[in-house]
Amino acid sequence: MPVDNRERILETALDLFYARGYDAVGVQEIAEKSGVTKPTLYYYFKSKYGLLEQLLESRGEPFLKDLRQACVYRGDLKETLCTAVGAVSDFAGRDPKFAVLLVALFYSARDNESYRAVRPMMLRLQKDVESIFHAAASELGNMHGRQRQFSLGFIGLVILYLVMKYETGGRECIDISGDEIEALVHQFMHGIYS
């Protein structure tokens, strides 16, 4: 656990939000488990929502930067997709709870405030991935406007794979090997045969 109070609060919040969900966790408990009083929590974060926002910012921003880099098309679709999945995998390996939390928030109810907090982030992610398919037009030929469908399908595939891996893997870490990444991308590109 970090010595810095602010950081410790963020980490505790992540643990609890991951385990029980944003709405089911009270500010009181977060403060207690951080070894801090409630006023201290409110000193750093103006509200419970602000706490979530700053959690998303501090942990998500570095990941989005990495991902954007990884999504730059370099002339080969398969290679680019593998790089992208690699970035996701690295991130999920470093911060598995945060990764799973992101997914839960992404699929959570639209009028819940926690969704409001995560929405802009996920839109950026979606756009970055979609840009790969736009850039790969020369390689893929006419996609008939299916870039969005491709990217959504791709994201869905990776997300579910990730979550399942974490669930069935003892929740210790998410480790996706290079071979697995290639198999995943290969399946996406060429189907389940081969």
Next chain:
Amino acid sequence: MPVDNRERILETALDLFYARGYDAVGVQEIAEKSGVTKPTLYYYFKSKYGLLEQLLESRGEPFLKDLRQACVYRGDLKETLCTAVGAVSDFAGRDPKFAVLLVALFYSARDNESYRAVRPMMLRLQKDVESIFHAAASELGNMHGRQRQFSLGFIGLVILYLVMKYETGGRECIDISGDEIEALVHQFMHGIYS
């Protein structure tokens, strides 16, 4: 709105859980919006959790029956997968809010009680879909134990497609045409080319 009180409560609960999530909705509000007092709600459902359980049962059970039927392998993988997606599509078309709620619960935090309620249902769904790939062994050849990966990938693809369709389609209904279903299954089987 149904005249039957029990049914009206279930419908109201679905509306609210869908919109804001299980934890964020109070029993009080459900009762009020159903035109019923709180004791009446507790007369039918012993607890808030019981209400969720019965909601999942009453709406989910018919769907799971249909899906199981649709997942029976009939000698052709593509046809079977299309039938399965068709069953999901029909269900989602009939009861879109419930479908989206199911997905949200499926991805929600593991120690949240709402996940406990939906878990057995999703396990059944997963098993049914996986059975398709096991049955298709003759057609697919040696899958090297990747039946689970295939089924998870397939479910992820369908789920995300469904949710996105609902989100971007004005939330009126989920209509997946036969052509779309075929395209989705085709992409899954043969990749994004062709």
Next chain:
DNA sequence: TTCATTCTATACCGAACGGTATAAACTGTC
């Protein structure tokens, strides 16, 4: 020494939470 920052302890706020008690009605059936 002054000063802002960081944090404590304690206590409180009004509102909402899930759930229950009580006692009285209304309904249709036997």
Next chain:
DNA sequence: GACAGTTTATACCGTTCGGTATAGAATGAA
């Protein structure tokens, strides 16, 4: 008319919710 099932109105329970007020103490930099 007795009866079970359904529903009401009202009020209450203890607990937790997110958030704040107050006043003081430790810290380190200027």
